[in-house]
Amino acid sequence: MTDLSAEELVELDDLQAAYKATLEEWIAAIRTEEALVSVSPHSVAEVDQWEKAHFDEDAARNKVRAAKEAYENALRQKFFGF
Template sequence: MTTDTQELDQLQTEYKTAVEAWIAAIREEEALASGDHSIAEVDKWEAAHFREEKARDKAKEAKSAYEDAIREKFFGF
């Protein structure tokens, strides 16, 4: 296995891990949206939303890094 392939494998794994974390954050937010209508629950729901946004940003960054590495390997840019 070449170093290039190992790097791509690692970036792909990081992307998949980030997506799984994002999915978990979405599910957490969704579960809280289905709760009762108290102020405390709304606060938890809002906090979960911010965690979801952070997880989404990490997934997008990991995807971009993976795509950039693929472009570099196959197209040289």
């Protein structure tokens, strides 16, 4: 394992924290969608809210993927040089 400088550790910690934060946002979006889909019967307004929650969940998932990729890329660069 390569020794990392304090600056590199801070960078990795920041990327990891950003990844964790986006995961929490995604979890909240999933719970929001779940709560809306659990309501019965649906009104038109509730269906609209549910669809919006689905799109919000999808956007949150995409943010997680991007944050994960950034963190993984930084780890690969630091440990393997590519």
